[in-house]
Amino acid sequence: MWPPTLTLELLLLGSLCFGAHVERMSYRPQNCTLECIRRGVPECEYCRITADDVQFSLSIPSNSPYGSCVPWPCHTFLGQETPEVCQHYVNAPRNINIEFEESEDPTNDAITVSWNPSQYGIAFLRGFQVTLQALGGSQVICQLFLLRNNLSLTPAHAQMVFHSDLFTHLSLDTEYVVTVLALPVPERWDQFYEKKKFFTRTCSEKNGLEECKKDWYPRYIEVHQENRDVLVTFNLAPENFEIRHYFSSCFGGGLRNYTNIKPDFSVNKTHHTYRLQNLQAGTNYTCEIAADVVDAVRKTFFVVQNNSEETLTSHFTESPSLIMLLLVGILLVATAVLTFTVVYKKRMKKKTAKTKLRPDIIEQYYDKKLDEGQCVLLDKNTRPPHLLICYSNNDGPFHVRVVLQLAAFLQKHMAAQVHLDLWESLSIMEEGMLAWHCRRMKECDFVLVICSRGLLQNQKNQCEDEEPVENTALATIAMIGEEMYHAKSLGQDLSKYMTAVFEYSQESDIPAVLGLASRYTLTKDLPLLFSHLHGVALQKPGVNLLVENISESGYSKLPAGAALQLAIQEATAFISDQQTEGEHVGIPIIS
Known part of the structure; x- marks a missing residue:
């Protein structure tokens, strides 16, 4: 017989060997x-x-x-x-x-x-x-x-x-x-x-770096004329490429202009500006720029050297009084425009600083010509994607206002045709809430469900005297979930269905029946939502798509984006107060 200690050691050794074998x-x-x-x-x-x-x-x-x-x-x-x-x-x-x-x-x-x-x-x-x-x-x-x-x-x-x-x-x-x-x-x-x-x-x-240096080329090139010279700004290669020298070659008027470029990286590590000199007036040039490495890919751009300075000089000599009057007039007009712009921006800042937005804020954005960026148009001949937005008004009017501002922003700056119940009251009165949702779900290219705490209220909490329209809440969510799982079972693409939460909500607020839909957190994921709606890849080899108006830091620079940001802040404060007071919310309504 083995001693008990030896038996235990053998058993442990055997289990360790078996575990190591399994690993x-x-x-x-x-x-x-x-x-x-x-x-x-x-x-x-x-x-x-x-x-x-x-x-x-x-x-x-x-x-x-x-x-x-x-x-x-x-x-x-x-x-x-x-x-x-x-x-x-x-x-x-x-x-x-x-x-x-x-x-x-x-x-x-x-x-x-x-x-x-x-x-x-x-x-x-x-x-x-x-x-x-x-x-x-x-x-x-x-x-x-x-x-x-x-x-x-x-x-x-x-x-x-x-x-x-x-x-x-x-x-x-x-x-x-x-x-x-x-x-x-x-x-x-x-x-x-x-x-x-x-x-x-x-x-x-x-x-390896040596293989990739020759494949890199400047993708951003900006050309400005300064008197007879031309200033060219381009983006530099990443630092790990260790490219220190570039060259530029321009051909026009039967002559070739060659320029060696050595950027000063202590001034700017991402972009560099160099000067093209001795260009002939009134001549079109075809230029190339590349890294100074063997077999580097060259980027082509064009320079049009005009003779505007010579023309201005000749007119000045022939009619100095007329030129002086013209310059004075231009100066006065520029001063007036500058003054108007400063006053207008101050007024806009005061409006956005208010804690509440006027009910006609959407009409204000659509009817007035505001100084903001235009919509991102992928193709003028392409039909914009139709998007149905569903949400719950159970979290109060501030949450509804956030949804309204989001819909306005998506339609104005993200090239989407938005369908929202608040904008189609007449059709809802004619068809009924559930029938309207059924029709819009079939017609629209995408369905976006804004999830919040009110969306998860149980049916047993409903009041017996509620209006019939409120009974469409769970039915609508169930209908969307059924459509998703039906599409999944048939192998169809589920990219039509999306869910989103704002910063005052959590991912746990998303109903389990919508678990297969794409998830986004707004406004952080606005670029991803844009990519989803238009099928545009945000990243490709050597390319990062950045649309300033829909970035996390850039959307609030637009009036519609500022209104959305303010609405989110108000909703966050309101919901935080409700949670502190321990108040319970009623039944969800899907729209």
């Missing part, structure tokens, strides 16, 4: 069929499932929405012979890691995803679905993996590492989100998946 277990996808998985063949332990295999085994037509990453119900694959395997809950995976892989394409990146299964419900785990989407993009790439039918895992296998297949053709320096979903899909829709955001590598990180 070393790593599964990579195998090529196998659904039939092989169903029969539980040992060689089909962890298998990739392709669209062709789904079509062949399940008789799903080739134009099925498999590529849209539908969370296929478990019984579709594994529950036909043994339905009980698909009646259990599996918790979300954990420890998602992104592994960058080598690829021969220098302009794109490639990754694989790895993760650990959760120990909760692991005995009923049947597989995983991995989806990848560029942030702000609509294209979704998905991969499906299944475990063999008779494989039984224990909580000790929670240290196993599962891997995805290779994701290729990913744009460099772009933010993506990867989602790993555990199968079978449970009835609870809050803890069965895990997601992670990441950036692909930059050109220099993937290919």
Whole structure:
């Protein structure tokens, strides 16, 4: 007989060895069929499932929405012979890691995803679905993996590492989100998946600085004429490129003008201005600018050298009195315009400093020509996206005012055609609230639900003497959720549906039935909302799209944005006071 101490040490050593063995277990996808998985063949332990295999085994037509990453119900694959395997809950995976892989394409990146299964419900785990989407993009790439039918895992296998297949053709320096979903899909829709955001590598990180220097070129060029010379301003390469010299070459009038450029980085590290001299008057020049490295990409721009100075001099000589009168008149007009602008801006500041906005503030913004930026027009011939905004007025008039100001801002500065019940009262009176929502949901390109605490009020809190229109609240939310899950089951794109919360609300205020919709926090995510509405990528290799009027810091510079900001501040103060006083809100109304 072994001593008890020795027996305990051997048991501990054995458990540690078993744990170390489990930690070393790593599964990579195998090529196998659904039939092989169903029969539980040992060689089909962890298998990739392709669209062709789904079509062949399940008789799903080739134009099925498999590529849209539908969370296929478990019984579709594994529950036909043994339905009980698909009646259990599996918790979300954990420890998602992104592994960058080598690829021969220098302009794109490639990754694989790895993760650990959760120990909760692991005995009923049947597989995983991995989806990848560029942030702000609509294209979704998905991969499906299944475990063999008779494989039984224990909580000790929670240290196993599962891997995805290779994701290729990913744009460099772009933010993506990867989602790993555990199968079978449970009835609870809050803890069965895990997601992670990441950036692909930059050109220099993937290919090295030497390979990326020649691919860089100035994208911002601004030209100003100063007497006979021309001032050219351009953006400098990133500091890690270590590019210290540039050159410019201009051709016009049969002559070539070459300029060496050596920026002073102690003055400005992002932009530099240089002077083009000895240009012929009245001559059009075609110029190129590039980094002074071998085989660098050149940026072309044009310079028109006019002879306005000579013309002005000749007129001055011939008619000095007329020129003097003209200059004095111009000076007086400029002074008057400047004075009017200063007075006007002071009045506008006083208006925006008020704690309350007049009811006709929207009409004021639309009827008067204010000194603010124009709408972002992607294409004059393109129909603007139609957006239906749904919300709850249960949080008080201040919250309704925020929604109203948001709708005005979206329509005026984000090139969207907004549909709001406050603007279509006549149609609602003719059709009824629920019928109007049904019609608008079908007609609009996007549906945005503004979520707040009032949206989560339970139906049991409703008063017995409430008006019939208030009964549309839960019905409307249920209708939107039903449309979303119906679209999901058919593999249709869910980008039509969005939810948003303001800073005085929380993500927990979003109803669970809307959990599959895209989520935004306003006004921080205004650029992402713009990207969603217009399908415009905010980031591409070497390019960052920045629209000043809709940035987090820039939107408030516009009158409509200032009104939105003030409304949010008032709503925040009002809701904070309500919470302090412990008052309870009534029933939600969706509009």
